[in-house]
Amino acid sequence: MSDKLITPQVLKGFRDYLPDAMMARERIMETARRVYRSYGFSPIDTPSLEYTEILLGKGGDETDKQMFRFTDNGNRDVSMRFDLTIPLARFAAQHLHEIGTPFKRYHLANVWRGENTQRGRYREFMQCDFDTIGTESNASDIETLLVIYDLLKAIGFDDFTIRVNNRLVLNGVLAQLGIQDKSVGVLRVIDKLPKVGEAVVLDELVSKVGLAQTEASQILALLGDGVTLDSLEQSLQGNETAMRGVSNLRQLFATVKQAGLPDSAVQLDIRIARGLDYYTGTIYETFLGAMPTIGSICSGGRYDNLAGLFTKEKLPGVGASLGLDRLLAAMEDLGLVDKASTPAVVFIPLFDEAYLASYVALGRRLRKAGFSTEVFPESKKLGKQLQYADRKGFRVAVIAGGDEFQEHRWQLKDLKNGTKHDVVDAQLESALGELLAAKS
Amino acid sequence: MSDKLITPQVLKGFRDYLPDAMMARERIMETARRVYRSYGFSPIDTPSLEYTEILLGKGGDETDKQMFRFTDNGNRDVSMRFDLTIPLARFAAQHLHEIGTPFKRYHLANVWRGENTQRGRYREFMQCDFDTIGTESNASDIETLLVIYDLLKAIGFDDFTIRVNNRLVLNGVLAQLGIQDKSVGVLRVIDKLPKVGEAVVLDELVSKVGLAQTEASQILALLGDGVTLDSLEQSLQGNETAMRGVSNLRQLFATVKQAGLPDSAVQLDIRIARGLDYYTGTIYETFLGAMPTIGSICSGGRYDNLAGLFTKEKLPGVGASLGLDRLLAAMEDLGLVDKASTPAVVFIPLFDEAYLASYVALGRRLRKAGFSTEVFPESKKLGKQLQYADRKGFRVAVIAGGDEFQEHRWQLKDLKNGTKHDVVDAQLESALGELLAAKS
Numbered sequence: 001m002s003d004k005l006i007t008p009q010v011l012k013g014f015r016d017y018l019p020d021a022m023m024a025r026e027r028i029m030e031t032a033r034r035v036y037r038s039y040g041f042s043p044i045d046t047p048s049l050e051y052t053e054i055l056l057g058k059g060g061d062e063t064d065k066q067m068f069r070f071t072d073n074g075n076r077d078v079s080m081r082f083d084l085t086i087p088l089a090r091f092a093a094q095h096l097h098e099i100g101t102p103f104k105r106y107h108l109a110n111v112w113r114g115e116n117t118q119r120g121r122y123r124e125f126m127q128c129d130f131d132t133i134g135t136e137s138n139a140s141d142i143e144t145l146l147v148i149y150d151l152l153k154a155i156g157f158d159d160f161t162i163r164v165n166n167r168l169v170l171n172g173v174l175a176q177l178g179i180q181d182k183s184v185g186v187l188r189v190i191d192k193l194p195k196v197g198e199a200v201v202l203d204e205l206v207s208k209v210g211l212a213q214t215e216a217s218q219i220l221a222l223l224g225d226g227v228t229l230d231s232l233e234q235s236l237q238g239n240e241t242a243m244r245g246v247s248n249l250r251q252l253f254a255t256v257k258q259a260g261l262p263d264s265a266v267q268l269d270i271r272i273a274r275g276l277d278y279y280t281g282t283i284y285e286t287f288l289g290a291m292p293t294i295g296s297i298c299s300g301g302r303y304d305n306l307a308g309l310f311t312k313e314k315l316p317g318v319g320a321s322l323g324l325d326r327l328l329a330a331m332e333d334l335g336l337v338d339k340a341s342t343p344a345v346v347f348i349p350l351f352d353e354a355y356l357a358s359y360v361a362l363g364r365r366l367r368k369a370g371f372s373t374e375v376f377p378e379s380k381k382l383g384k385q386l387q388y389a390d391r392k393g394f395r396v397a398v399i400a401g402g403d404e405f406q407e408h409r410w411q412l413k414d415l416k417n418g419t420k421h422d423v424v425d426a427q428l429e430s431a432l433g434e435l436l437a438a439k440s
Numbered sequence: 441m442s443d444k445l446i447t448p449q450v451l452k453g454f455r456d457y458l459p460d461a462m463m464a465r466e467r468i469m470e471t472a473r474r475v476y477r478s479y480g481f482s483p484i485d486t487p488s489l490e491y492t493e494i495l496l497g498k499g500g501d502e503t504d505k506q507m508f509r510f511t512d513n514g515n516r517d518v519s520m521r522f523d524l525t526i527p528l529a530r531f532a533a534q535h536l537h538e539i540g541t542p543f544k545r546y547h548l549a550n551v552w553r554g555e556n557t558q559r560g561r562y563r564e565f566m567q568c569d570f571d572t573i574g575t576e577s578n579a580s581d582i583e584t585l586l587v588i589y590d591l592l593k594a595i596g597f598d599d600f601t602i603r604v605n606n607r608l609v610l611n612g613v614l615a616q617l618g619i620q621d622k623s624v625g626v627l628r629v630i631d632k633l634p635k636v637g638e639a640v641v642l643d644e645l646v647s648k649v650g651l652a653q654t655e656a657s658q659i660l661a662l663l664g665d666g667v668t669l670d671s672l673e674q675s676l677q678g679n680e681t682a683m684r685g686v687s688n689l690r691q692l693f694a695t696v697k698q699a700g701l702p703d704s705a706v707q708l709d710i711r712i713a714r715g716l717d718y719y720t721g722t723i724y725e726t727f728l729g730a731m732p733t734i735g736s737i738c739s740g741g742r743y744d745n746l747a748g749l750f751t752k753e754k755l756p757g758v759g760a761s762l763g764l765d766r767l768l769a770a771m772e773d774l775g776l777v778d779k780a781s782t783p784a785v786v787f788i789p790l791f792d793e794a795y796l797a798s799y800v801a802l803g804r805r806l807r808k809a810g811f812s813t814e815v816f817p818e819s820k821k822l823g824k825q826l827q828y829a830d831r832k833g834f835r836v837a838v839i840a841g842g843d844e845f846q847e848h849r850w851q852l853k854d855l856k857n858g859t860k861h862d863v864v865d866a867q868l869e870s871a872l873g874e875l876l877a878a879k880s
Contacts, residue, residue: 006494008534008750010487011518016531018538019482019545026473026483033466038807040784040814042459043466047450047564048488048520048550049508054446068489070510073554078451080488091456094448098458099781100831102817105459110488114513124487132817139796139817146800150807251796258797259804310448341539344480356579356691357698360586364699367478367590374480377542377572377579391540392480 013115013123019341024328025126028155029108032128032322035151036106039143041130044105046087048112052079054090057309066113080112084129084321085306092133093310101134101315122325131319133306138248140318141282141302142255148286148298148320149261155327156336159289163269166249166282167301169232170273172242173222177215185209187273190223194271227270229253248282280304284320290334297327340393344372345436347394347415349385351401358405362398369429371436373398390415396435398428453555453563459781464768465566468595469548472568472762475591476546479583481570484545486527488552492517494530497749506553520552524569524761525746532573533750541574541755562765571759573746578688580758581722581742582695588726588738588760589701595767596776599729603709606689606722607741609672610713612682613662617655625649627713630663634711667710669693688722720744724760730774737767780833784812785876787834787855789825791841798845802838809869811876813838830855836875838868 010016017025033043052069056079068080081087084107092103108128115121130147132140145162152160170187174180189204198220205216222235229246236242249268256266272285281302288297300320307315331337346366350359359375366373374394376385382399389397397413404410408425414435423431450456457465473483492509496519508520521527524547532543548568555561570587572580585602592600610627614620629644638660645656662675669686676682689708696706712725721742728737740760747755771777786806790799799815806813814834816825822839829837839851848865854875863871 005751006497006749008494008530008747009491010534011489011491011512011516012514014487014489016487016535017483017485018535019484022483022485025485030470037783038812039803040782040787040812042782043457043462044459045457045462045465047454047456048552049451049454049564051449051451054448057446065513068510068512070508072451072508073505074452076451090448094450095456095458100828102828104814112488124489135817137817139790139800139815142796142800143815143817146804255797255800259801307448309446311445342480342482343477347480350579356582357695360579360582360695361699363479364586372478372480374544375579375583377575377577377583388540388542 011123013117013121015122015124020337020339021328023340023343024331024337025324028322028324028327029126029128031154032108032151032324033106035147035154036130038150039104039147041104041106041132041147044088044091044107045109046081046084046091046107048080048110049078050081050087050090052077054310055079055081055086057086057089066115068112068114081109082111082113084109084111084127088129088131088133089307089315090310092315093307093313096311096313096315102132102140103134104130104132106130126324128322128324129319130321131317133315133317133319136316138251138282141248142252144282144300144318144320145252145256145266145284146259146261148284148300149256149265151298151322152286157288160265161287161289162266162298163272163285163287163296164249164252164266164282165269165272166245167273167280168245168248169236169242169270170245172236172239172245173219175241176222176236176239177218179211179215182209182211186211186219190219190271191273193223223271227268229268232270245281252282274299274301278303282318288330291330294326294330296323297330298322338393342374342392342394344374345395346371346373346432347386347389347392347397348373348375349382349389349397349399350376350379351382351399353379355400355402355405359400362400366398366429366432369432371429371432386413386415396432398432451563453557453561455562455564460777460779461768463780463783464771464777465764468762468764468767469566469568471594472548472591472764473546475587475594476570478590479544479587481544481546481572481587484528484531484547485549486521486524486531486547488520488550489518490521490527490530492519494750495519495521495526497526497529506555508552508554521549522551522553524549524551524567528569528571528573529747529755530750532755533747533753536751536753536755542572542580543574544570544572546570566764568762568764569759570761571757573755573757573759576756578691578722581688582692584722584740584758584760585692585696585706585724586699586701588724588740589696589705591738591762592726597728600705601727601729602706602738603712603725603727603736604689604692604706604722605709605712606685607713607719608685608688608721609676609682609710610685612676612679612685613659615681616662616676616679617658619651619655622649622651626651626659630659630711631713633663663711667708669708672710685721692722714739714741718743722758728770731770734766734770736763737770738762778833782814782832782834784814785835786811786813786872787825787829787832787837788813788815789822789829789837789839790816790819791822791839793819795840795842795845799840802840806838806869806872809872811869811872826853826855836872838872 072078111127112124174183193201202216205211232246279301283301285296286298302318304316305314306317363373363375399411410423412421512518550566552564588602614623633641642656645651672686714723719741723741725736726738742758744756745754746757803813803815837853850863852861
């Protein structure tokens with residue numbers, strides 16, 4: 001051992017996950033996997049490191065600055081992935097003939113961005129994406145919405161709204177006004193409407209995008225409050241692009257209604273545009289009723305051409321991404337994250353070291369019956385051991401010493417309320433089951 | 441879209457996981473999590489990137505050369521982690537007062553090493569570690585063995601052997617011969633015995649380690665075939681260190697026997713030493729009966745002091761690591777990996793687009809009943825859709841057109857043997873359940 005200690009610390013923007021945080025994270029990841037799989041999405045994984053040329057793609061300046069990029073020992077220009085979309089594009093182009101289309105994949109993996117660190121923003125974070133590629137069918141857009149709905153329900157939320165729009169409608173509005181060429185700029189500004197209000201948006205449409213004052217007002221009139229699919233159909237009549245968007249949205253709303261989703265869970269929001277110039281059809285954003293201010297926790301949309309940088313084959317698709325870390329931060333604030341730091345529920349104190357083999361066998365017996373069970377490894381004072389169990393969040397202790405092993409009887413201690421229960425051997429599992437069921 | 445396409449390719453030593461490979465991987469990872477949790481091991485995670493100073497630790501040359509190391513945009517000397525042990529040491533030192541001891545953690549995460557790429561060796565691979573730190577109790581050594589056993593069984597193996605040794609016995613042998621100062625070199629050479637045979641080991645003990653010929657022979661005599669705990673107790677009598685090792689091994693074998701593990705699954709192998717000079721007590725290696733040549737797929741041991749580089753507090757511990765990628769390679773070779781590339785079992789072809797909402801509702805109904813179900817998004821010819829289903833590995837198709845939706849009756853097609861079954865609405869779920877149960 002060296003005399004000079006190295007200070008144990010993590011890099012700025014990175015974090016350790018201690019057991020309570022990691023268990024919450026694993027729970028959501030497992031839920032996401034389960035829901036994605038239930039619809040037939042398959043998992044894939046891609047390397048954390050790729051050729052920089054591939055990740056840079058079109059080479060956005062912003063992305064470029066944020067990438068962890070370096071020269072490896074083989075003198076290659078490499079970077080850590082900063083999202084899961086470009087890797088999917090590369091993957092799809094590379095393996096197209098093996099995977100076939102339509103191809104439905106999910107991908108849960110870390111990405112890295114050297115962003116300025118603020119509350120809830122880390123330089124390493126997990127994305128939970130799912131996409132259906134190789135089809136233009138609106139059925140996949142509808143399914144995407146259902147997956148988002150099932151996912152939020154499965155995580156434990158009842159009060160949330162998936163806001164849906166279709167880029168075709170927005171594009172129709174722009175075409176109507178003859179300002180298609182300014183679409184990217186217009187959509188970027190409109191996207192900010194809920195945050196900055198009408199006055200600022202009007203001003204920016206003129207000052208930043210270069211619209212005439214009347215055009216800016218018309219856009220806001222078309223996208224104002226109270227807009228419905230019916231009103232859009234009226235005001236955009238004859239505009240084929242917009243009508244296709246309206247018709248797809250109609251089918252989507254009708255289908256999810258028939259599938260049993262409550263009206264409150266899915267809403268038209270004609271103003272959401274998402275900043276990216278990447279989406280071309282349906283768009284999704286998801287807001288928690290209890291915490292709308294944290295922004296969308298599950299967003300996505302339809303795109304025309306995923307992998308144009310890597311293949312001439314056109315790959316349209318639709319998908320969304322769960323913002324795991326944002327969601328977890330919200331759940332912590334809402335008190336929805338269990339504070340236990342052990343995944344086991346049953347604690348067996350080691351009372352009498354001479355009986356170690358009996359304790360070990362008891363632990364195995366309970367695990368076999370489906371109870372996750374920890375046997376304490378040292379015969380410290382019982383009080384100390386129970387303190388440990390309490391701090392970790394175990395729920396029941398099974399207390400036994402030499403006498404109990406001889407006589408095959410057990411004392412169960414409910415670690416939440418302190419009550420004790422003596423049980424005979426044959427009733428150990430059933431008594432444990434009852435005690436645990438009563439508490440959840 | 442640019443005209444010049446970027447070639448879609450991954451870096452040398454890295455790989456994509458396509459659905460079939462990734463599903464096998466996820467299955468094992470879930471099994472590992474489940475088994476680790478059932479013993480009360482908690483998950484943690486640490487950053488992929490750390491200060492190089494921390495990861496270098498003692499600064500082994502070999503490790504240094506293999507690390508993905510670079511200067512980040514903030515001018516920090518950073519590296520991607522190359523194992524999960526040093527991050528655990530840093531983590532434990534940094535959070536000791538929060539986590540307390542004993543601390544049982546598991547950690548499933550990628551690590552990166554710029555190794556020469558050979559068959560089954562990748563530069564990015566997953567480690568599945570579990571450790572108990574902060575206790576010297578042999579109970580934890582015994583538990584480690586039980587976890588390895590349960591893990592292999594849960595993954596689906598029946599025929600495997602966990603070879604166990606204790607470094608104290610080896611150290612005792614060396615002390616007996618008065619060559620403790622050469623222990624690292626001796627152990628490194630002995631570790632190779634099963635691979636290179638006695639002659640080479642004898643030669644290397646003399647030529648490389650600098651032992652006298654007689655010392656080398658004595659070591660091989662003590663560690664030869666047929667050695668038992670009884671014979672060791674005889675030959676090493678009075679050697680306190682060795683006796684402590686023998687006694688711990690005795691307790692371990694007796695306890696796991698009482699816990700119901702078959703004799704064949706756990707064997708004393710006095711010659712396994714593991715190359716590292718890191719282990720100080722019990723040592724584990726695990727070999728598959730059907731494929732011994734791939735080497736140990738789950739190895740570990742007890743160490744005296746985990747985090748000496750980062751804290752003055754002494755943290756003894758014991759743990760092991762599942763070699764996920766090596767195991768998967770073996771399972772593929774053994775034909776144990778399912779070739780399906782979808783996690784869903786039920787396939788619903790889209791026969792009549794006018795009934796999209798009915799297909800969607802049917803999918804939801806089956807998912808609710810616990811059947812993972814994919815609805816095809818396009819109304820292509822039925823044959824094409826079933827071809828897709830077949831290629832992906834779905835097990836049953838539920839076929840319905842307009843008539844069927846009107847009349848609430850369904851045709852089930854077993855996609856493995858081609859048989860068809862007409863069922864009425866009320867029997868859909870039960871008929872599906874039977875069909876699927878019959879096939880597994």
